Amino acid sequence: MISLTINGKAHELDIDPDTPLLWALRDELQLTGTKLGCGMALCGACTVHMNGSPIRSCSLPISAAAGAKIETIEGINSPAFQAVQQAWRELDVVQCGYCQSGQIMSATALLQTNKNPTDAEIDSAMSSNLCRCATYHRIRGAIHQAADKLGGKA
Amino acid sequence: MNFLKRQTIQAQQNSGSVALSRRTFLQAVGAGGGLLIGSGFLAGSASIAAAQSLATTSATAKDAPVFNAFLKITPDSNVTMVVKHLDMGQGVSTGLTSLVAEELDASWEQMHWEFAPADSSRYNNLFWGPTQGTGGSSSIANSFMQLREAGAAARAMLVAAAAAEWKVPAEEIRVSKGIISHGKHSSSFGALVAKASLLPVPQKPALKDPKDFQLIGKTIPRKDSNEKTSGKAIYTQDIQLPGMLTALVAYPPQIFGKVKKVDAAKAKASPGVVAVVEFPRGVAVVAENFWAAKKARELLKIEWDLSACETRSSDELFKACHEAASKPGISVKNAGDAVATLAKAEQVIDAKYELPYITHAAIEPINCVVKVEKNNCELWFACQMPTIDQQEVAKATGIKPENVKINTLYAGGSFGRRACPSDYVVDAANIARQVPGRAVKMVWTREDEILNGRYRPMAVHHIRGAVSPEGKAVAWQHHAVAQAILRGTPFEGFIQGEVDGTVAEGIEDMHYAIPNLQVHATEIPIKVSTLWWRSVGHSGNAFVVETFIDQLAKAAKKDPVIFRRELLAATPRALGVLNLAAKKSAWGKPLPKGVTRGIAVHKSFGTWVAQVAEVRVKDDGSFKVERVVCAVDCGVAVNPDVIRAQMEGGIGMGLSAALGEAITLKKGVVEQTNFHTYPLLRIDAMPKVEVHIVPSAEMPSGVGEPGLPPIAGAVANALFAATGKPLTKLPLGNKV
Numbered sequence: 001m002i003s004l005t006i007n008g009k010a011h012e013l014d015i016d017p018d019t020p021l022l023w024a025l026r027d028e029l030q031l032t033g034t035k036l037g038c039g040m041a042l043c044g045a046c047t048v049h050m051n052g053s054p055i056r057s058c059s060l061p062i063s064a065a066a067g068a069k070i071e072t073i074e075g076i077n078s079p080a081f082q083a084v085q086q087a088w089r090e091l092d093v094v095q096c097g098y099c100q101s102g103q104i105m106s107a108t109a110l111l112q113t114n115k116n117p118t119d120a121e122i123d124s125a126m127s128s129n130l131c132r133c134a135t136y137h138r139i140r141g142a143i144h145q146a147a148d149k150l151g152g153k154a
Numbered sequence: 155m156n157f158l159k160r161q162t163i164q165a166q167q168n169s170g171s172v173a174l175s176r177r178t179f180l181q182a183v184g185a186g187g188g189l190l191i192g193s194g195f196l197a198g199s200a201s202i203a204a205a206q207s208l209a210t211t212s213a214t215a216k217d218a219p220v221f222n223a224f225l226k227i228t229p230d231s232n233v234t235m236v237v238k239h240l241d242m243g244q245g246v247s248t249g250l251t252s253l254v255a256e257e258l259d260a261s262w263e264q265m266h267w268e269f270a271p272a273d274s275s276r277y278n279n280l281f282w283g284p285t286q287g288t289g290g291s292s293s294i295a296n297s298f299m300q301l302r303e304a305g306a307a308a309r310a311m312l313v314a315a316a317a318a319e320w321k322v323p324a325e326e327i328r329v330s331k332g333i334i335s336h337g338k339h340s341s342s343f344g345a346l347v348a349k350a351s352l353l354p355v356p357q358k359p360a361l362k363d364p365k366d367f368q369l370i371g372k373t374i375p376r377k378d379s380n381e382k383t384s385g386k387a388i389y390t391q392d393i394q395l396p397g398m399l400t401a402l403v404a405y406p407p408q409i410f411g412k413v414k415k416v417d418a419a420k421a422k423a424s425p426g427v428v429a430v431v432e433f434p435r436g437v438a439v440v441a442e443n444f445w446a447a448k449k450a451r452e453l454l455k456i457e458w459d460l461s462a463c464e465t466r467s468s469d470e471l472f473k474a475c476h477e478a479a480s481k482p483g484i485s486v487k488n489a490g491d492a493v494a495t496l497a498k499a500e501q502v503i504d505a506k507y508e509l510p511y512i513t514h515a516a517i518e519p520i521n522c523v524v525k526v527e528k529n530n531c532e533l534w535f536a537c538q539m540p541t542i543d544q545q546e547v548a549k550a551t552g553i554k555p556e557n558v559k560i561n562t563l564y565a566g567g568s569f570g571r572r573a574c575p576s577d578y579v580v581d582a583a584n585i586a587r588q589v590p591g592r593a594v595k596m597v598w599t600r601e602d603e604i605l606n607g608r609y610r611p612m613a614v615h616h617i618r619g620a621v622s623p624e625g626k627a628v629a630w631q632h633h634a635v636a637q638a639i640l641r642g643t644p645f646e647g648f649i650q651g652e653v654d655g656t657v658a659e660g661i662e663d664m665h666y667a668i669p670n671l672q673v674h675a676t677e678i679p680i681k682v683s684t685l686w687w688r689s690v691g692h693s694g695n696a697f698v699v700e701t702f703i704d705q706l707a708k709a710a711k712k713d714p715v716i717f718r719r720e721l722l723a724a725t726p727r728a729l730g731v732l733n734l735a736a737k738k739s740a741w742g743k744p745l746p747k748g749v750t751r752g753i754a755v756h757k758s759f760g761t762w763v764a765q766v767a768e769v770r771v772k773d774d775g776s777f778k779v780e781r782v783v784c785a786v787d788c789g790v791a792v793n794p795d796v797i798r799a800q801m802e803g804g805i806g807m808g809l810s811a812a813l814g815e816a817i818t819l820k821k822g823v824v825e826q827t828n829f830h831t832y833p834l835l836r837i838d839a840m841p842k843v844e845v846h847i848v849p850s851a852e853m854p855s856g857v858g859e860p861g862l863p864p865i866a867g868a869v870a871n872a873l874f875a876a877t878g879k880p881l882t883k884l885p886l887g888n889k890v
Contacts, residue, residue, distance in 0.1 A: 040829070088379070094382040095245070097381075098389060127838045136837040138799070140837065
């Protein structure tokens, strides 16, 4: 039995302890906003926050998340997330959309720690997240716009 | 263009495929029902004949309709547009919906949409005869008139109902943003739906003058943004069905391998496993969830028969292609006398090109959900070719095609991969038929997806070109060698002539006015599975043509833009994008030290695109594409922001392939397995992109693919300008 908090709610999961967190979220809790992309922490489609930091849930055994606070796209609601989500919508960043939960979780984590990132800082923070539709140009723009909204710029 | 006389009212999808007459339908749904309208408007005599034949053969009552229903209006004034194409990110859910909304004079907010069921009698691609499917950047182009007519017909019926109720002339009634009005009268759509739906459907509804467009040509928000930014959009991977199982497949290590012998004892005993089933292409573990299936799959012991598989390595394959290219191929274009002109030319340029296999690598790996019952079968997946998938599943399961129901979901990318001869769909059906009564979700891992890729073919091109002493391109002799895409597939019938047209597309029909042009093409057989990859043959051929043009321009001692202008003088739309991209990129103006420009122009799927790439080369030879200026002429720009997005995405994906993508074989085995060995472009390599749209009143053409072909050539030409060394192999890597 593994205990952890997901989106503010305590869960006790009686599953194979080496099940990746991704599959606990998707198959046990039906939180399907977090996606499978590569299974090797190479593409970022499975990005969630663990204790406030972005991690790749496809490669983290659930046993390693015991006692942790997990936030997914379905539950996160910080001001940074709200600004990111709004900017994503205003700029119509999405195309196929499949990687975008992961992109948004990474962008939210960036703005939670860096209120006014430069292009280079955005590229560095977001380079773990692949987008085959190559929406990168708009992702950069949306992060700047969200930063403006959050008041990061003087 | 013809307007079929029958119009239809269709029962809601959940009442099955039984066609109801309009009156029966209204009685059945009573006051809670709504108006469902479609225009039976099909292009081409083949499709009309097909639709008419369906209408007569499937008719169960005298007035059985030809189904072709595109929009529903409910009494609460919600308008639901039925989208006949797959939305894989290219934005058709927004684009097609806006066509209907425009002529209906609906508000954008009241518009909703849903994917069409598999039914080629109503939802065929008008460019593909009686086949329903998405591809060739055809969604907007084939729907433009059809959906405007559907919207206009519904508007006319609502107006007629209002005219009757208010006893005023229909011509005096206004409709704007979902409100119908005349003098003191005003009504929503919903309040008039019951009466409007009883009126005859106009055969030739008047369409708007383009100057009156409210939505077409305007930037409007995408319809899919909200659910795709909240984790709520449902892809195949996400569908939840009662009792659903997950299947992972052990595939042979090479694409044409077969199962010889299986020992499944340990896998069957693994926790959560429900069944282990064999089918022609592999062995599937069916389990309660993904992880149980994956762990059990590792316990399978399988001997494979690899006797039908490729044994050569990439270097041997390229050698075979070069050998073929050095001999005559099949002539696909012969203007003037290229051979004689080259023989007497003073200045001849030679080039030999190599392009690798590349794979689609959508971030959503391939997957498909199937439930098989005794006489019917239901599928849930991102279906790009409903007609073909329906037929292939019918063949695999022995169930009649009309009893194969397809529920289409969002695709997490496709780039051509899901428009396939049903390979993965049939695999999923083959698994599910052995677990009858249970929905089975077949999931590929990334490794499965790359191993079972159907790749953009590798290719070799040999070219000789001549420039006259006056600096004009006078001869071009070209031999393109590549594996066919369509040969041996259900699409083989599309091949016209002796050689698969994808081998030399964009070359034989090149827009440059070369007086002596000879193009040969050769299909080379390789035991590797191939498929269209975003922009198909153009994806590599534009690189070849555009970089060779720059070599000729250099030989002619001319600026690449000026050289192209001379060769494109008779092609105004090509000149339009060339000149716009040159102007917006400040072509010819000085750049910072270390930065050079390159340009490329290409037409694919009816759309012209020119791109200027600015590339910075550092002292150590490493380089970065910093900025791309793109000009596009796709006729009427239906949704400008979606067009910009598709150009941005095409540039990013094309750059990804140009810089780093290659599938290679070692003794016939694919060497790449995941994103560490098949690297995709990441944000840090994405240039700034500016897109400029040429104003046009021409019929709209597609944008999903045409943004991709020019970028590799534009970047290579910028590097050529920097180093003076022509680049003739892809991928370019990260250094010159």
